[in-house]
Structures are given as structure tokens and as C-alpha cells.
Amino acid sequence: MSSLLPSLYISHGSPMTALQPGLVGPRLAELAAGLERPRAIVMASAHWLGRAPLVSAAAQPQTIHDFGGFPEALYQLQYPAPGAPELAQDVAQRLAAAGLQPSIDPQRGLDHGAWVPLRYLYPEADIPVLQVSIQPSLGPRHQFAMGRALASLREQGVLLVGSGSITHNLHDWHHYEAGKEAPYVRPFIQWVEEKLQADDLPAMFDYRQQAPFAAQAHPTDEHLLPLYFAMGAAGSDQLGAQRIDAGIDMGFLAMDIYRFDGAAR
Template identity: 40%
Template sequence: MLPSFFIAHGAPLLAIENNTYTQFLNTLGSTLPRPKAVVLFSAHWESSTQKVSDVNEYKTIYDFGGFPESLYRIQYPARGDSEIAKEIKELFTMHGIPFEVETNRGLDHGAWVVLRMLYPNADIPVISMSVDPNLKPEEQYKIGQSLSELREKDILIIGSGGTVHNLRALKMVEDDSLVDQWALGFDEWLAIRLKNWDVESLFKYDTLAPTANLAVPPYGNEHFIPIFYAMGAVDNEKTAKLLHRSYRYGNLSHSVWQFG
């Protein structure tokens, strides 16, 4: 049975950089059994009702501005899979989770930056999924939980975001070896709770975790919450392992968590 993952997609520049994190992601896909498909919850697709993509071939969305031209030339022409989309719709119906089908939207950079490093040939079918920042963490977890049986069918579930993601706090010109203590403190708190599968505390991270207001700022939790969707998918195992953690720009966390 495949694990699920929470994978930080960093800043868009990650797509053209060569560093310890990109090197890790470039090898991660080859260490896993080849999945039948990838179901990916992206921080850059927010909706008040759960969206399920059912497309033939995805366009590449450049949902950012002011970056080098080479970023806008990247293509990731992944295909969808209608049969797996149908399975997801059936599972949501069975578990009483409202959803809508999206037949046109392409892959945002929260999806293709990660997928391109894991599976550079774009030869694994993808089902893109939205996230809802206004749901309670327990509800986000339940959505992931409803999809857990997909793992038995060699379908890989990924939540793409970032544990520490505060664009207003980034220090773009600083040495990457200098990491803000508040970012480290939040990630250490998170690591302990994840390894203990302490969902009671995790669901209250915004009031219990140190410096949560900086790591997951009040103006946006969309990058943090994909972790709950990924965790829910392995509720029957409840195991977590930190595979990689590094930082850019003083506090932008590049974390990869494996669940299951």
C-alpha cells in the first residue's frame, strides 16, 4: 500500500533551482513504487466546495508574476483519469462529502512544480483537488480519510503546500543557513505532534503551536492545511516520518512528510 505525502512546493523559482531540496525531490519519485495515478490537493486551488478534476490533458497554469521567462516556458502536460475521478466521486458520495467536478482547470504551480520533479515525464495520470481553508482541520482530515482505500489501488495521495509559509516575513537576500528561530520552533512543535499522531493538538495548532501566527499567518492558512488531507488518507495506520526539511529566505519551510 502506498503512503501519502505532504510536500512543500516552495516559491515558484524552485522549479528551476538546483539545491538540496530539489535534489531530494528529483530522486523521491524513483524510490517509490510506480503509482497508478496521483491525487493531489494543492494550496493554490481554493474552493468552498470540494473540487475534483476530470480532464483529459491539463494545461500548465502560471499563477505567479515577475519571475524569469524560463519559468513561463515550462510545460507539464499531465493527463487525467476519468475512471479514478469517478471512484473519487463515489467515495465522496458514500461519505457524505459535497463536491463539484471541474473539467477545464489546468495544473497550478502548487501541483506541477512538485509533480515535475517526482515524475518529470508527465506520464502518471493526475487528479487535481482543491482545498477549503474555511473548513475545520477535522473536516479536511475527514476528506482525506474518505479516500484512504485509493492507496490500496496504488494511487498516491499528496498534499502540496508548506508548513511555514509567510510571504511577508521572507528575507530574500539572506544566507539560507540563517533560519529564524520562530520557524524552527513551529516546525519542531509540529514534528512532535505528527510523530505522535496527536490530532487533538494538531487540530488546534493555531492556538497551541508556538508562533503559529507567524508560521501560518491569519491572512492565509491555505498552504498549511493540505497536511490534514494527506494525514487523513492514512488514518488507519497513523504513522508519520519526516523525510526532508530545509529552509529558504530565512523561514520558508521545505518539508516532506511521509504518512503511512
């Protein structure tokens, strides 16, 4: 009897994670080794934003190098996974049935929020992948609803993943490289872990008001919103949250990974 796949939230960090895996690379490899092989992957990335849900349906998604000023070696990396056009139609139908008004993008490739962590989860790039967009203007509850609308796909062998960063303040780039940490990082990630493990959804939805240092940890929401997608994809208000510590990159990017097994934990 097959086991139910969890939903995942991954902090993908800087694009340089693709060349310098730090702790997150081994953690993702270990995580994947303990899961049944998915038949397909649906990723909600912080790097695809829209006003309404978009679903990618390219048959062979291009690897998008959506960044600048990095070493040339980074731009040579490819993640040639196949797309999942038929699954994209199913995803769009499920989102539409939930009243979320999706559209299909037939050409969208994989941005670095998708392909960087996938290089460590499934390095052979042989599992079909599609992306869904994030809608920052619609807030956490909307992203949770997107994940909840797709949660039953986990029963069909589809891995649902949100990719962002548990803390993300690019104003602090290069400020903490000498072994120091931004003072807001640990209080924020500890608060998130406490609320997730307590299944405190109201507090999580209101993180801007309730979490310590919320504005410093996330000047804008887009890198935390994929967490709510993964929470919704747990399929139950009993999240079954498990935190996987993958360190703190550059002193300000917490690399936490979460798996959500839902009530079936």
C-alpha cells in the same frame, strides 16, 4: 506482492523551485525512486481553493502559471501529464459518500502547487494526475476527512499527495536572504514533527492554539491544510509519520516533506 503506497505531504516552496531545486528536488527524486510506480496521482494543492470540494477531470490538464513577476523561463515550463477523468468520478463519489458535497471541474489544469513538485517526483510527466481543492473556511478536520475518504485508493495504486508549505509567511519575503532564519521556523516545524510522530491528532487539529508561533508560521491556513489531507489519507489514526528534511528556503519557507505509511508501517 505489491506494497501499499504512502500518502505524502510536500512543501513546494516558491515557484522558483521549478528552476532552483535546492534540497527539495533531490529529496523528492529519492522519495519517488523508493516507491512503487503509482497508476495515478491525486493532489490537494494550496493553490486551488473553494467553498466545497472540487475535483479536476480534464483529460489533458493545462500547466497553470499562477504567479507573476518571475523570470520568463519559468513561464515556458510545461508538465504535460495526462488527466484522469474516470478516477475523478470515483474520487467525487467517495467524497460524496463521506458527506463532503463535491463538484467536478472538467477543465481545471495543474497549478504550481502540483506541477512544481511533480517535475521532481515524476519528471517524465507520464502518470495521470488530478487535483482536489482545499476549503480554508472549513478547517483542518475537514481536510483530514477528505483524505480519509480517499485513503483506500492507496490500495489501488493511487498516490495521494497534499502540497503546501510547512511554514508560509509571505510577509517575510526577502527579509532573511543573508543566511538568517526567521526565529519562528524551527520551533514550529519541531512541534509539528513531535505531534505527528506521537499521532497527536487533537493537538494538530488545534495547532492555532497549541503550536509555537502558529500565527507567524501561517498567517492564513491554506498552505498547512494539505498536510491534514495527507494525514487523513494515511487511513489510520496511527499515522506512521516520517519527516524528510529538505531545508529552509529564503530563511522563512521550511521545505519539510512527510510520508505517512499508516498502521502498516
